[in-house]
Amino acid sequence: xxxxxxxxxxxxxxxxxxxxxxxxxxxxxxxxxxxxxxxxxxxxxxxxxxxxxxxxxxxxxxxxxxxxxxxxxxxxxxxxxxxxxxxxxxxxxxxxxxxxxxxxxxxxxxxxxx
Amino acid sequence: xxxxxxxxxxxxxxxxxxxxxxxxxxxxxxxxxxxxxxxxxxxxxxxxxxxxxxxxxxxxxxxxxxxxxxxxxxxxxxxxxxxxxxxxxxxxxxxxxxxxxxxxxxxxxx
Numbered sequence: 001x002x003x004x005x006x007x008x009x010x011x012x013x014x015x016x017x018x019x020x021x022x023x024x025x026x027x028x029x030x031x032x033x034x035x036x037x038x039x040x041x042x043x044x045x046x047x048x049x050x051x052x053x054x055x056x057x058x059x060x061x062x063x064x065x066x067x068x069x070x071x072x073x074x075x076x077x078x079x080x081x082x083x084x085x086x087x088x089x090x091x092x093x094x095x096x097x098x099x100x101x102x103x104x105x106x107x108x109x110x111x112x113x114x
Numbered sequence: 115x116x117x118x119x120x121x122x123x124x125x126x127x128x129x130x131x132x133x134x135x136x137x138x139x140x141x142x143x144x145x146x147x148x149x150x151x152x153x154x155x156x157x158x159x160x161x162x163x164x165x166x167x168x169x170x171x172x173x174x175x176x177x178x179x180x181x182x183x184x185x186x187x188x189x190x191x192x193x194x195x196x197x198x199x200x201x202x203x204x205x206x207x208x209x210x211x212x213x214x215x216x217x218x219x220x221x222x223x224x
Contacts, residue, residue, distance in 0.1 A: 035214075040122060042201065042214030043158070058211075090157055103212065105157035 003027065004106035006091050011111045013078075013085070021076045021109045023091030031094045032074035033103065034058070034066065036087040043090060049074055050096075078111065086113045115140055118204050120215040128223055131192045135200055135218045138184045143207025147178055147185050150201040152217065158201055161187075192222045 004025045013019045025032065031050050035043040035058075045058030049068040063082025068074055074093075078085045089109045094101040120137045127133050139147075147164035162169065164176040164185050175188040185204075189196055202215035 040216055042116075042118065042216045043212075044214075045211060088155075102160055105159070108157050110155075 004091060004093055004104060006089075006106040006109050008109060009107065011109055013111065013113050015113055016080045018077055018079050019111070021078065021089055021091075021111070023074045023076065023106055024072055025074075025091075025093045025106075026072060027093060027095075027104070028071075029093035029104075030071070030096045031101070032068070033092040033094075034064070034074070034076045035090045035092065036060070037090060037108075038087050046076065085111060087111060116215075117141060117206075117213045118202055118215040120202050120218045122216055122218060124219040124221050126221045126223060127192055129192055129194060131222075132188065132190045133192055133220060134189075135187045135202075135220075136184050137186070137202030137215055137218075138182075139202075139204045139213075140183070141204070141206060141208065142180075142183060144183075144204045144213075145207045145210070146205040147176075148203040148205075148212075149174075149176055149185075149187050150203055150214075152199045152201055154198075158214075161200070189220075192220075194222050194224065196220060197222045 007022045033048040034046040047066045049055035065077045091106040092103040094103045149161040150158040151161045152158040164178050168177040173190045177186045199217040199219045201217045204213045
């Protein structure tokens with residue numbers, strides 16, 4: 001089955017720790033994205049990548065880092081510098097380019113910082 | 115002012131009702147428009163794109179009013195399974211990025 005997978009579904013972290021969220025896609029999409037969603041708010045773009053070994057900051061990149069070593073994978077690290085990390089994190093991908101094609105979302109990871 | 119604004123609701127309607135949601139956007143250079151559906155604690159899924167001439171998909175009708183900078187979604191003959199949050203999404207004309215509204219929650223009751 002083609003699609004986007006994210007793991008884990010739920011993640012609990014102690015304050016001060018870094019944590020990495022996984023995102024994998026087998027759709028052969030070039031572009032991948034990370035968003036966060038907070039209650040009562042729209043999705044906000046954290047980072048995006050058009051192609052392997054390239055990525056760009058989104059609107060709220062502070063406290064986050066990413067890598068794109070393989071086309072299929074775009075992991076997101078939430079660092080201890082992120083002030084309010086508790087949120088629902090969504091990974092998305094699209095065929096090509098930045099934002100001109102339909103974005104498909106993974107099931108999300110719900111991160112809670114204790 | 116938010117770039118994309120929606121009434122968060124919730125809209126509580128009986129089965130079979132017709133319900134309409136509006137969404138306003140602030141950037142007149144916005145290029146394209148979408149409605150996504152998001153079930154509770156799940157990821158958003160594309161419901162339909164919104165075209166200038168308006169478009170229909172079964173019980174769902176989307177319309178765009180560029181002059182007034184709003185888009186609408188009409189759901190006819192509501193089903194229990196329509197209960198979800200509906201996200202208005204606009205592609206920015208300046209950056210090409212997708213801008214998401216906060217969503218409108220619909221609850222269809224028996």
